[in-house]
Amino acid sequence: MTAxxxxxxxxxxxxxxxxxxxxxxxxxxxxxxxxxxxxxxxETAAAVARLAELPDTTVAFVSGRQLADLRVIAAHDDRSPIWLTGSHGVEHWRPAAVAQPVPDQAAAGEEVSAAALVEEAQRSVEGIDGAWVEPKAYGFALHTRLASPDDGARARSGVDAMVAERAPEWRRRTGKDIAEYTWRHEGKDAGVARLRDETAATAVLFAGDDVTDEDALRSLREGDLGVRVGDGETAASVRVSGPLELAELLTALADARAS
Incomplete structure (x- = not known):
């Protein structure tokens, strides 16, 4: 793969x-x-830290996680040089030297509707072992990683039907043992496009492992580099076996750029 x-x-x-x-x-x-x-x-943290120190190089995490949770799992504080895009391209954080984006104001009606759907989704999976609903900034996620295949399918079917009836305009995304439902329709392609514009990047490397990352991978241009981490159909030009091999790739990138 390295070759x-x-x-x-x-x-x-x-x-x-x-x-x-x-x-x-x-x-x-x-x-x-x-x-x-x-x-x-x-290994991945060390490679990212090296890249973030290099001139004319911006590192960003682009995640489906809501921004507050992304900052926790990334051990990210206000001194970090890492740019953040959360909620599939809706939420943004920038380092202190960069102007912070003005947060979007959610419509009160959407917030009320979202809260009601979260409660109904939680009720629909009660009693299904290993299935649970996570409220998020612009909707919710159904997790089935700990459920049996049959129970996971039953939970997804029930929530899908509820959202289709109550909020057919919401966007549904599926990933590895997760289904997400949001009233915002942005994807990671929009998040990467905004980062490209703000940084005036002349090339972009994007890496991801799941279906939701394919929006960003398909949006890349000539001269960019898309990396798929792990298995699955992809628009990426390069595939690595997992996070450890990605760390090797990012370290090689840092070495090449530093030289």
């Missing part, structure tokens, strides 16, 4: 202003049964 990505990594490293945009769960860190216990591997 397949070594040359393209050296090529993207030569760009004038580089944006390195990374999903977190399954990319910086292995997936975990307890979502808030997930942390980056030491």
């Amino acid at each position: 397949q990505w070594a040359e393209v990594v050296r090529s993207v490293a030569k760009t004038e202003r580089l944006l390195v945009a990374l999903d977190f769960d399954g990319t910086m860190a292995p997936l975990g049964d307890e979502p808030m216990a997930v942390r980056a591997l030491p």
